[in-house]
Amino acid sequence: MGKEQNLIIGLDIGTTKICAMVGELNPQTEEVEIIGVGTYPSFGLKRGVVVNIENTIQSVKNAVEEAEHMAGCEIRTVFVGIAGGHIxxxxxxxxxxxxxxxxxxxxxxxxxxxxxxxxxxxxxxxxxxxxxxxxxxxxxxxxxxxxxxxxxxxxxxxxxxxQVTAAQNLVKCIHGAGMDVADVVLEQLASSEAVLTEDEKEIGVVLIDCGGGTTDIAIFVGGSIRYTENVTLGGDNIDRDIALGLSTPLAEARKIKEKHGTALAELVSPEEEIEVPSVGGKHFRKVSRKDLAMVIEPRMEEIFALAKTEIQKSGYAELVPAGVVITGGSVIMNGTVELSERVLEMPVRMGIPTAVGGLTDIIANPVYSTGVGLVMYGAGYTGDKKLRIRDENVFKKIFDSMKNWFQEFF
Ligand SMILES: Nc1ncnc2c1ncn2[C@@H]1O[C@H](COP(=O)(O)OP(=O)(O)OP(=O)(O)O)[C@@H](O)[C@H]1O
Ligand SMILES: [Mg+2]
Structure with a gap:
């Protein structure tokens, strides 16, 4: 069993998947290595918020068990992400x-x-x-x-x-799965730790984390976070559009999207065909990949257009010369960088967690940005280490007050 004190565990409770990420801190180099990852489908959230405690507990347990197995450790305390329209x-x-x-x-x-x-x-x-x-x-x-x-x-x-109740439900799920919460961390703040460089944060940059249920935004200027917002749309909406547009079951719609989806229809030739199961599930129809892309593109366009509105509302739109970094599972789709550049009218790059060691080939995927970021946050990982250390008391105080108040509640 691994030594608890050197382990930092991130728990990303997402709308589509729950991911437990085990990081090991090397006290000499102050570097973190990811030594275990566990993911399990999430069935208890809507738009980033827990709506079914039992389902969430079960998925958390499954994800944590897998991560424990891989890392050869026991997980007791986690840094958990929070998101949703209430933030x-x-x-x-x-x-x-x-x-x-x-x-x-x-x-x-x-x-x-x-x-x-x-x-x-x-x-x-x-x-x-x-x-x-x-x-x-x-x-x-x-x-x-x-x-x-x-x-x-x-x-x-x-x-x-x-919202108090949203945080309480989150904590309740973790307690229900037999663990404690070290800290509750805003999801896009965690993702930022994993995919933004210190230079980008200094110059001015926007992070957009487009997941299954929500699209979370964070703006950094002069090395500090200036603005956080969210759009309550994500990959789930695309799945629904595909299910309706191509008359296929929702679960199939997601599979088809992940396998054949493109965010920009002009990148696909109309000759390419895919097989789409019908709602009854008995027979398949042939649909062109371009038609699929034409269902996906307007929704992706809408998501980035809403993100653009938020960026403009923030007042920082002219202060982010480093452009936009997109991450989260929904940006994996081919053509997303090109489409988002067009809509946002800013340079865009895809953000993949690369700053930590360990299982680098597994975690080099935008779905793991929040999980890896939670571990980095927990480790006090940031370019300006001093800043974090001196903030720690404050974080602790705030958290203690939260903890008391959680105890009061339960
Ligand atoms: N290869 C792929 N191509 C297209 N979409 C993908 C791919 N892989 C994952 N996705 C989509 O990404 C979304 C999940 O992303 P992510 O894991 O970042 O979300 P989440 O953290 O579970 O949700 P949220 O953060 O919104 O609560 C789903 O809609 C999923 O279908
Ligand atoms: Mg997420």
Missing amino acids: KGISGHGMITIREREVARRDLDRVIESANAVLIPADREIIHVIPQEYIVDGQAGIKDPVGIYGIKLETKVHIVTG
């Missing part, structure tokens, strides 16, 4: 007086905590308070103010909140 990102601001006239590390905790004191409705809970920059006596844009003389310390933060 909201807002900007916040904190301000304190510097006690010793020189910024100390604990002042950073205090100032972030003061930003945390925003009024949020009783049915919502804070998931993250992420500092973007510090301001000392009006001097803005400071990344690490420790040691600087001053009187007033301010911080600009990005606050992510979610």
Whole structure:
């Protein structure tokens, strides 16, 4: 059995699949190696949110068991992803007086905590308070103010909140599967850790994680997260379109999409034919791959058009010269990069988790971005290590408050 203390486990509870990812931290190199992956179809979520506890617990157990088997370890505590239409990102601001006239590390905790004191409705809970920059006596844009003389310390933060009940249901599933939660992490924040480079985050970049149930967006400028949003459309909608458009069962529609789907119809020649089972399942019909693509393309177009609207609404559209990185299972489809570039009118690349070692050939797939990212987040993996370490107390405090409150509930 592996040593617990060096293992970091990410649990991506997605709408289409649940993925348990086991990372091993090498304390010498501070690098993470993925040593186990388990995936199992997800039957208990809708649009990124748990709607059936029992089904979710069962899938979690199956995914975790597979990962444990591969890694030769026992999984007890996980970093779990959260997503869905209930998630909201807002900007916040904190301000304190510097006690010793020189910024100390604990002042950073205090100032972030003061930003945390925003009024949020009783049915919502804070998931993250992420500092973007510090301001000392009006001097803005400071990344690490420790040691600087001053009187007033301010911080600009990005606050992510979610529905209390959605988070509770998520935690309930993990407890039900016999495990504890180390932290609840916004899914696109995790995916960002896995697929964005530090340079991209510094220059300005958009991440779009297009999964089965939701399409999650995160915008980074100047090395910090500035904006998070989501569009509650994903691969599931494409499956439904195909089922309707080609009169075939939903499960077949997904298979056909994954095997023969193309996001851009012009890339397919009309001569290519595929066999599509009918709804009764008795006979097959021949359909051209181009017709299939013509069902898929408008939905993919809609997803990226809605993402574009969100990017424009964010106010950061002109501040992201590094363009867009797309990830998640739905971007695997041929033609997705080309189509999204056309719709978004920005340069696009596909994001695949590559920054960690271990089972690299398995995890080099956009469906694993969130799982790998959760492990990296859990390991405190980020270009600016100092930033994470000094934030840890704050995260811990926030999490402790969440934990208390979970205990209250159960
Ligand atoms: N080869 C492929 N071609 C086309 N689509 C694919 C392929 N592989 C997976 N997909 C699609 O990707 C989607 C699943 O992606 P992903 O695993 O990122 O979603 P999820 O994490 O389960 O869902 P969400 O994040 O929305 O809750 C499904 O719609 C699936 O059909
Ligand atoms: Mg996902």
